[in-house]
Amino acid sequence: MSKLPDYLTKHPKSGIWYARRRVPRDVAGVIGRDEFSKSLETRDERLARKKVRAVLVGWDREIEEARRKPDLSTADVETLARYYYHQQEQADLAERDKRPLAAQKDAWMEEAVGRLAVRPRQSGANVDPSKALDLMLDEISNLDLSNMAQDHRRIRLSELRAHLARREYALIAHEAEHLIESQSLPITRYNPLNPDEVSEEFIKLCDRLMRAEIELLERQNERDQGDFGGGPRDPMLRKGNTKLDLTSFSDIIDEQEKRSRRGLGRTKSESTFRKYRTITKEFVEWRKNPRAATVTKEEVERWRDELIDNDFATKTVRDKVSCIKSVLNWGQSQSSEKLFPAGVPLDGFELPELEERDSAERTYTVAQAERVLIAARAQEASYKRWVPWMLAYSGARVRxxxxxxxxxxxxIGQDWFYHIRHGGDRTTKTKTSRTVPVHPALVDEGLINFVDSRPGVRYSPTRVWTVTSATG
Incomplete structure (x- = not known):
C-alpha cells in the first residue's frame, strides 16, 4: 500500500482511523479552531482512504466559505453604519419639515434688521459691544441658516472623501465614540493590550461610519436641489439590519420562561428551561460569544461535528442541536422576526439519524414483569407494594x-376510576389532567380495599402512598 498521507492518522488505543488537517491561518479565527479532526469510524486502512476523500472535500468547502463570508465584527459595524445613516437621514428630513416658507424668510429678515437697528437707539449711544453681539446672535439664531448649512456640507463631503481615501478617521472619531457610548457597545477606541494603538474594531467602525456619512451628505445635497428620490449607492447601506441586536441566549430563555408562566404558547417545565440553559451555556463557551443574532449555520455544523467526533451519543447530539434551534426560533418569534431578517439560519438543519432499535430490547419481557409484580406483593412500604402494579396496568408515569x-x-356504577391532576404542586408531563380507569386486575389484587383503608380529609387531601407498610 502507498505511503500514508499526512491527513490520515490512527488512534493508538482504539485503532480507529482519523482525518486531520491544519486550518489555514487566515480563516482559523472565522472557523474557530486551528485543526480539523474527524473520526472515519473504521479500523480498515483501505476503507479509511476512501472515506477521507469526502471529508477533505467538505473541509475545502468550509475553508472557501469562511474566506468568502465577512467576519462577525465586520457584519456588526456595518449594521451600526446603517443605523447611523438612517438615524441621521430621519433627522435631516425632520429638520427640513420645520424650515420656514420662502415668504416667511423674507419677512423675518426684514423684522430682524429692524430690531437690530432700533435696539442700540433705545439703549442710548454708548452700547456695550459684547451686549450688541449677543443681540445680533439672538437674531441670527432665529433665522433660517439652511444656505450656510449647504456650504458646510459641500466642504465636509469633500474633506471626508479625501480622508477616506487615505484612511484618516479624525473627522469621524467623535461620532464613533458617541455611538459606542449611546449604544453601550463592546468596542474600545484603544487596544486593551496596547493603549498606544487604536483597536481594529474602532478603525473598522470609523471606516464604515465615514462611508455612511458620505452617502448621507450626498443625499442632503440632492435634496438641497429639490431631488428627494435618491438612495444610497454603497452596497453596505442598501439592505440589512439597522439595529445591532445584543440579545443573548440567556435573554431569550428568560423571556420565554416568562411567557410560559403567563400561559402564552406551549408551556414548559422549570427542568426543561434548566436543561436549555445548560446546553446553551456549553455552546456559548465553545463559540466564545453569547449573542444569538450572530449564530450561523456553518458554526453550528462545526459544533455538531465536534460533538460527534468526541463520541457523544447520537441522541445527545440531536438534543443539544435541537435545543439551540429551539432557542433561536424563540428569539425570532420574540423579536417579530427581526433577530434574523433573512430567516433562522438553522431551518432545514441536518441532524444525525437515530438508530432504530427493536422496542423489545428496551421493555420488560412478560417473565420479567411477573417477577417484579410478584416481588411487590411482599413489600412492606405501600408505594413499593402498589406503584409497580399501577404502572403495569395504566401506562402512567411514576410521578x-x-x-x-x-x-x-x-x-361510576360498577367501575372504578382515578383522576391524575395537573395544577398546584402536582404536575404531569403534558401539563393536562386526565381520568384513568382502574383495571379489573387491580381491583382483584385489592387496590380499592387498600385505598378505602387510607385516611382522607376532603379539604386537606393526603397522598395515598406512604413508606410505612402495605396495609397502613
Missing part, C-alpha cells in the same frame, strides 16, 4: 402515580 390522593379515586 403521576405517587401524587394520587384518596379523593382522586371514584366509582
Amino acid at each position: 403521576e402515580i405517587l401524587q394520587l390522593t384518596k379523593e382522586d379515586f371514584f366509582q
